[in-house]
Amino acid sequence: xxxxxxxxxxxxxxxxxxxxxxxxxxxxxxxxxxxxxxxxxxxxxxxxxxxxxxxxxxxxxxxxxxxxxxxxxxxxxxxxxxxxxxxxxxxxxxxxxxxxxxxxxxxxxx
Amino acid sequence: xxxxxxxxxxxxxxxxxxxxxxxxxxxxxxxxxxxxxxxxxxxxxxxxxxxxxxxxxxxxxxxxxxxxxxxxxxxxxxxxxxxxxxxxxxxxxxxxxxxxxxxxxxxxxxxxxxxxxxxxxxxxxxxxxxxxxxxxxxxxxxxxxxxxxxxxxxxxxxxxxxxxxxxxxxxxxxxxxxxxxxxxxxxxxxxxxxxxxxxxxxxxxxxxxxxxxxxxxxxxxxxxxxxxxxxxxxxxxxxxxxxxxxxxxxxxxxxxxxxxxxxxxxxxxxxxxxxxxxxxxxxxxxxxxxxxxxxxxxxxxxxxxxxxxxxxxxxxxxxxxxxxxxxxxxxxxxxxxxxxxxxxxxxxxxxxxxxxxxxxxxxxxxxxxxx
Numbered sequence: 001x002x003x004x005x006x007x008x009x010x011x012x013x014x015x016x017x018x019x020x021x022x023x024x025x026x027x028x029x030x031x032x033x034x035x036x037x038x039x040x041x042x043x044x045x046x047x048x049x050x051x052x053x054x055x056x057x058x059x060x061x062x063x064x065x066x067x068x069x070x071x072x073x074x075x076x077x078x079x080x081x082x083x084x085x086x087x088x089x090x091x092x093x094x095x096x097x098x099x100x101x102x103x104x105x106x107x108x109x110x
Numbered sequence: 111x112x113x114x115x116x117x118x119x120x121x122x123x124x125x126x127x128x129x130x131x132x133x134x135x136x137x138x139x140x141x142x143x144x145x146x147x148x149x150x151x152x153x154x155x156x157x158x159x160x161x162x163x164x165x166x167x168x169x170x171x172x173x174x175x176x177x178x179x180x181x182x183x184x185x186x187x188x189x190x191x192x193x194x195x196x197x198x199x200x201x202x203x204x205x206x207x208x209x210x211x212x213x214x215x216x217x218x219x220x221x222x223x224x225x226x227x228x229x230x231x232x233x234x235x236x237x238x239x240x241x242x243x244x245x246x247x248x249x250x251x252x253x254x255x256x257x258x259x260x261x262x263x264x265x266x267x268x269x270x271x272x273x274x275x276x277x278x279x280x281x282x283x284x285x286x287x288x289x290x291x292x293x294x295x296x297x298x299x300x301x302x303x304x305x306x307x308x309x310x311x312x313x314x315x316x317x318x319x320x321x322x323x324x325x326x327x328x329x330x331x332x333x334x335x336x337x338x339x340x341x342x343x344x345x346x347x348x349x350x351x352x353x354x355x356x357x358x359x360x361x362x363x364x365x366x367x368x369x370x371x372x373x374x375x376x377x378x379x380x381x382x383x384x385x386x387x388x389x390x391x392x393x394x395x396x397x398x399x400x401x402x403x404x405x406x407x408x409x410x411x412x413x414x415x416x417x418x419x420x421x422x423x424x425x426x427x428x429x430x431x432x433x434x435x436x437x438x439x440x441x442x443x444x445x446x447x448x449x450x451x452x453x454x455x456x457x458x459x460x461x462x463x464x465x466x467x468x469x470x471x472x473x474x475x476x477x478x479x480x481x
Contacts, residue, residue, distance in 0.1 A: 021145055021170060025186070055186040059170040063190050071169040105169045 011035040014045060015100035019072075022060070022103070026053040031100055040095045042074055043086040060103060075102040114436050115180065115478040116444055117161065118452055119148035122470035124163060126181045129465075131438055133456040136465045142184065143175065150217050150431055150474040157225035158478050162244055164215040164230070172214055174230075174244050187244040191215070191232055194251035200234060201263040210234045210254070217431060219274035223281070231271030235262060235288040237300070250300035253286070258305065258322040265289030265325050265344075266390075272430055273329045277336040285339065285354065290325035293341070295354050306354030310343060327370045328430040332379035340382055340409070342372040342430075347384055349409050360409025365396050371433035375458060376441040380408040383435075383443055383459060385428040393448075394425035402445070404459045418462030419453065426451070431474035438479055446472025 016032040023029065034048045043066070050057045061068050066086065068074070073082045077091045077099050093099040116127040123141030142148075146165045154160040159180040165173040172191070175184040197210035213233040221227035226243040236254045238247040262269060270289055277283035282299045285306070292307040310324045325344035332338065341348040341357065346367050348357040361367035366386045375381035382405045388396045395401060400419045403412040426449035436442040443455045450469035455462045 019169070021167065024144075025170075025173070055173075058172065058189045064192070069169065069171060 008037050010037045012038065012040060012095050013097045014040060014048075014094060015097050016045060016049060017100045017102045019103060019105040021105075022056060025055055025059070028053070038095075039087075040090050041087050042081065042084070042090070042101075045090075045101055046086075071106040073104045073106065075104055076100075112438055113480040114438070114442060115153075115158075115480060116434070116452065116454075116465070117151040117153065117163075117181070117474075117476045117478070118446055118469065118472060119150050119163070119431075119474035120446075120450070120470040120472050121147055124148040124151055124165075125466070125469060127452065127465050133438075133442055133454055134463075138466055139181070141470075142181070146170075146173075147214075148473065149215060150476075152218050152220055152476045153478045154220040154225040154228075155222050158480055160220070160225040160243075162218045162220060162228050164218055166214045172212070174215065174218075176244050188240065188246050191230070191236075191238055191247050192249070193236060193254070194249045197254075199260055200269060201261060203264060205263070207260070210236070213268060216270040216272045217274055219276060222276050222278055229274050229276075229284075231274050231286065233268045233270040234264075235269045235271040235291060237271055237274070237284075237286055239300070250296075252301060253294060253296070253303045256294070256303050256305070258291070261322060262288065262291040263323065273326070275329060275331050275336075275339075277331075278333045279336050283336070283353070285329060285331070287326040287329050287341075289327065290323060290344075292322045292324040293326050293329060293339075293354055306350070307357070308355065309350070309357030309359075310348065311346070311359075312344065314344075328372050330372045330374050330382075332374045335379050338379065340372050340374060342369050342384055344368065344390060347372065347409065360405070362405070362410035362412055364403055364412050365401075365414075369428075370430040371428050371445060373433045373435055373443070375443075376435050376437040377439075378406070378441075378458075381406050381458070382409060383433065384412075385433070385445060387427060393427040398423050398425060400424040400426065400447075402443070402455075402459055402462075415455070415459040415462070417460060418455075424449075429473055431476075432472050434475045434477040436477045436479045442477070444475050444477050446475045448472065 112131040118125040123144045125140030129136045149164045151163040161177045163175040176187045177184045199207035202208035217231040219229040230238040237250045273287035275285040287293045294303045327342045337353045339350045347361045349360045350357045369387045399421045402415040426447035433445040441458045446452045448471040452465045
């Protein structure tokens with residue numbers, strides 16, 4: 001792992017893919033790219049995402065309980081991690097930015 | 111020259127319709143917040159360029175948007191609506207106790223005197239107020255903690271606080287209405303509340319004259335006579351001449367007294383408008399004819415207004431917040447339908463024309479009269 005200039009020595013580049021409506025809300029085109037110190041978990045990703053893009057607070061998880069909103073899922077490396085503890089370390093491919101952390105809206109309406 | 115700006119909330123975004131005082135040629139802006147449900151937008155009476163919007167989604171929850179330039183640009187503001195204290199329970203549809211839980215903001219009502227103060231009516235029913243331009247919200251919790259709160263039940267659309275009327279002659283007095291708890295009034299700025307449902311009769315209640323439980327769909331007042339209230343209830347059009355202490359029915363000769371909207375002419379406090387809907391089981395106009403009914407006598411005697419409205423094969427609904435009036439000399443009346451039409455009458459209801467025909471289902475219509 002390489003320390004990124006301007007960030008804490010242990011900060012890693014993490015790629016996060018958001019649903020289209022949240023990209024529009026946050027003014028992001030493409031993936032969000034976040035610099036996050038270890039450990040890389042759902043919680044640390046979402047904490048950093050909400051600091052960088054405060055308009056997303058409450059749209060992915062509850063403001064106070066931090067419970068995931070029911071129509072959203074967290075995927076990575078072809079696995080559904082939604083029901084894992086938010087403090088479980090994420091797969092190595094996320095920490096190396098080989099794979100993005102995916103926030104997915106449920107398919108509905110069709 | 112005067113202008114009007116019509117703020118339209120729909121199931122899939124917001125639209126802003128603007129015209130000069132002739133109200134014939136319209137510019138259509140939108141969709142804003144495309145894909146999101148916009149339950150309501152409303153501008154500040156003291157700063158018309160300050161507009162608040164309720165934006166929500168089953169996926170992403172609630173946002174509040176604020177514009178300070180008449181809707182050209184928007185910024186998300188505070189979207190936390192924490193109930194004060196331990197919320198307790200209300201009744202669910204089946205009569206069992208159900209914990210209060212925030213679902214969405216149904217209605218935003220900007221203060222009559224301060225652009226940074228705005229009220230929000232939410233589901234599950236509660237009243238919130240912001241005094242910092244919607245960045246933070248505080249519950250006026252004594253309403254929900256009124257002794258009847260555990261008995262409140264949702265209407266078919268949810269337990270929503272949908273009507274907020276601010277008394278222009280008395281800043282301490284606010285009227286609100288909840289489906290399906292009824293109407294309430296505070297005379298002390300929200301510290302205490304009393305139900306104001308005497309005279310309402312609802313056969314779907316075990317006690318049809320119960321103090322609470324009535325499915326009030328909407329209420330309206332004329333600012334020059336804030337003690338006179340008009341109500342479209344689930345069934346029955348009602349009137350109170352004493353700030354809700356007592357109601358009497360004014361349905362008169364309406365073809366059906368079911369409906370959602372009710373409004374008052376800007377310059378004639380005894381001229382009322384409703385859109386009769388066939389029944390609670392058939393949410394469309396009787397006989398496929400979309401008719402606004404006008405009373406020039408404060409109720410009981412109603413005339414159908416049809417010129418320019420579809421008079422056959424029309425099966426849309428007009429939802430509770432989807433009618434508004436402008437304050438030009440010739441009062442304009444506006445309403446939106448679940449079929450996506452927004453109609454205007456620039457002559458108090460005599461003649462109608464669609465401003466736009468094919469929007470997503472319209473949830474709310476407000477109009478601003480601009481200098």
